[in-house]
Amino acid sequence: xxxxxxxxxxxxxxxxxxxxxxxxxxxxxxxxxxxxxxxxxxxxxxxxxxxxxxxxxxxxxxxxxxxxxxxxxxxxxxxxxxxxxxxxxxxxxxxxxxxxxxxxxxxxxxxxxxxxxxxxxxxxxxxxxxxxxxxxxxxxxxxxxxxxxxxxxxxxxxxxxxxxxxxxxxxxxxxxxxxxxxxxxxxxxxxxxxxxxxxxxxxxxxxxxxxxxxxxxxxxxxxxxxxxxxxxxxxxxxxxxxxxxxxxxxxxxxxxxxxxxxxxxxxxxxxxxxxx
Numbered sequence: 001x002x003x004x005x006x007x008x009x010x011x012x013x014x015x016x017x018x019x020x021x022x023x024x025x026x027x028x029x030x031x032x033x034x035x036x037x038x039x040x041x042x043x044x045x046x047x048x049x050x051x052x053x054x055x056x057x058x059x060x061x062x063x064x065x066x067x068x069x070x071x072x073x074x075x076x077x078x079x080x081x082x083x084x085x086x087x088x089x090x091x092x093x094x095x096x097x098x099x100x101x102x103x104x105x106x107x108x109x110x111x112x113x114x115x116x117x118x119x120x121x122x123x124x125x126x127x128x129x130x131x132x133x134x135x136x137x138x139x140x141x142x143x144x145x146x147x148x149x150x151x152x153x154x155x156x157x158x159x160x161x162x163x164x165x166x167x168x169x170x171x172x173x174x175x176x177x178x179x180x181x182x183x184x185x186x187x188x189x190x191x192x193x194x195x196x197x198x199x200x201x202x203x204x205x206x207x208x209x210x211x212x213x214x215x216x217x218x219x220x221x222x223x224x225x226x227x228x229x230x231x232x233x234x235x236x237x238x239x240x241x242x243x244x245x246x247x248x249x250x251x252x253x254x255x256x257x258x259x260x261x262x263x264x265x266x267x268x269x270x271x272x273x274x275x276x
Contacts, residue, residue, distance in 0.1 A: 029102035050096030060108035142176035198222030
């Protein structure tokens with residue numbers, strides 16, 4: 001994966017991640033503040049705008065607490081367990097108004113970054129326990145950004161506003177996505193599959209994914225002899241990874257190109273994972 005990194009507290013912190021987190025939170029807040037109400041349904045979801053925004057506010061607070069070294073149990077890491085935890089958390093948090101939720105989303109994103117920047121913070125003390133398993137603070141920051149972009153996209157669609165995804169922000173989601181892929185692998189869908197994929201984001205990063213009978217290994221560089229190479233427009237890549245866009249729709253719009261010895265494996269790739 002090609003990226004430019006900066007140093008923070010002895011670890012590697014992706015350049016631009018702070019700005020992307022702040023700007024994405026601000027974009028989501030502006031989208032909410034421009035809404036006439038929060039009762040509209042979110043496309044493809046059982047939530048309303050108010051419920052999705054409340055979930056985002058709670059999730060940002062959770063990640064800020066994790067970055068500060070606080071232990072927070074939240075589901076069991078499975079898609080079903082996370083969904084159940086989300087519903088319990090929403091039931092206990094009744095705020096659905098746009099302005100308070102917009103403010104909380106921004107405040108908790110800032111709180112995360114403040115915790116991450118402290119010289120004596122948890123940033124320099126190994127992996128953190130998160131709802132998606134153990135990960136470094138840098139990957140947790142990428143997780144926070146990924147989560148905001150996914151739900152921010154949903155809110156923008158629900159409210160008829162421009163979404164806040166772009167190539168630079170999508171590339172900063174890769175540390176989390178490549179860490180999470182083995183954890184969200186659909187072992188039933190992957191059973192019997194032996195294949196090597198090279199994934200390229202148009203104009204930027206790349207990585208490899210090798211499947212061996214129900215297991216996947218993700219590498220920062222593509223395999224030397226991939227069976228299938230996928231070149232994807234970055235926003236389409238993230239939307240497919242988060243289950244917001246089907247592979248055939250992306251292909252039909254010219255947002256995905258494939259080649260290799262087994263190009264027919266390309267549409268199968270997103271279906272090998274079950275995003276929470």
